[in-house]
Amino acid sequence: MDAKEAKIVADFLIADFQNEMQTTLRVIEAVPTTHLDYTPDAKSKNALALVRHIVLEDEWILNCVANGQFSALPDDSDACGIMNPAGAIAQYKAKVPAALDRVRGLSGEKLTAIIDLFGMIQAPGVNFLALALKHSVHHRGQLSAYLRPMGAKVPGIYGPTADTK
Numbered sequence: 097m098d099a100k101e102a103k104i105v106a107d108f109l110i111a112d113f114q115n116e117m118q119t120t121l122r123v124i125e126a127v128p129t130t131h132l133d134y135t136p137d138a139k140s141k142n143a144l145a146l147v148r149h150i151v152l153e154d155e156w157i158l159n160c161v162a163n164g165q166f167s168a169l170p171d172d173s174d175a176c177g178i179m180n181p182a183g184a185i186a187q188y189k190a191k192v193p194a195a196l197d198r199v200r201g202l203s204g205e206k207l208t209a210i211i212d213l214f215g216m217i218q219a220p221g222v223n224f225l226a227l228a229l230k231h232s233v234h235h236r237g238q239l240s241a242y243l244r245p246m247g248a249k250v251p252g253i254y255g256p257t258a259d260t261k
Contacts, residue, residue, distance in 0.1 A: 099204025102222045106207050109225045110200050114193075116229065120150065120236050121188060122251040127181045127239065131246040143242050147184045148172040150235045154188070157228040158195035161221045162202060166213050199225060 097105070124147055132144035141149060152170040160166045170176065178184045207222040236253075243250045249259035 097208060097220065097222070099208050101204075102207040102220065103204035106199065106202070106204075106222050106225055109222070109229055110196060113196060113225075113229045113232070116233060116236075117188075117192060117196075119251075119253055120154075120232060121185055123236050123240050123243075123253070124150065124181050124184050124188070126243055126248050126251050128246050128248045129180050131248075132180065134242055134246045136242065136245065140238075143239070143246060144179075145172065146235060146239050146242070147181060148176060148178045150232060150239065151178060151184045151188045151192070152176060153235075154228065154232050155191040155195045157224065157231060158192065158199050161211070161224045161228065162195065162198035164206060164209055164211060164221065166211065 127143055127147060132147075133142050135142040149172060152172055156167075156170050178187055202221065207225075208220045210218050211221050211224055212218050213224070240250055240253060244259075250257040252260045
């Protein structure tokens, strides 16, 4: 893919990510604060950890693409300051759009530059932008599956749910 094509693809992915952000915020908002320790399985993250993962890594991946290199993973312990859905929403709204804007400002040449993900994947930045979108949607799907067992309603994601009809 050449620089011009990478910029076209990136513009499409950025618009898609921006659209998905509203749904992600609705899902996080639906998480009840009374069951943040809920986990469907011992191997699964609990609800608060999953909320933190979405918020922190959406920003992290986007900033890594903008920086042209991957940095250390964000600290998702209590030290990150996200202690409930309201705090997660505030941080998401403050940080993720700014990170997405940084990627929006990249040239096609920067988007085609190869980035190394800890020696596991080497790919153009635009590929990691696609990965950021998939990563966010994947973990949001996990979180949405936690909602009913936690006593919450599932908001509309790609249309109405049994809870929104």
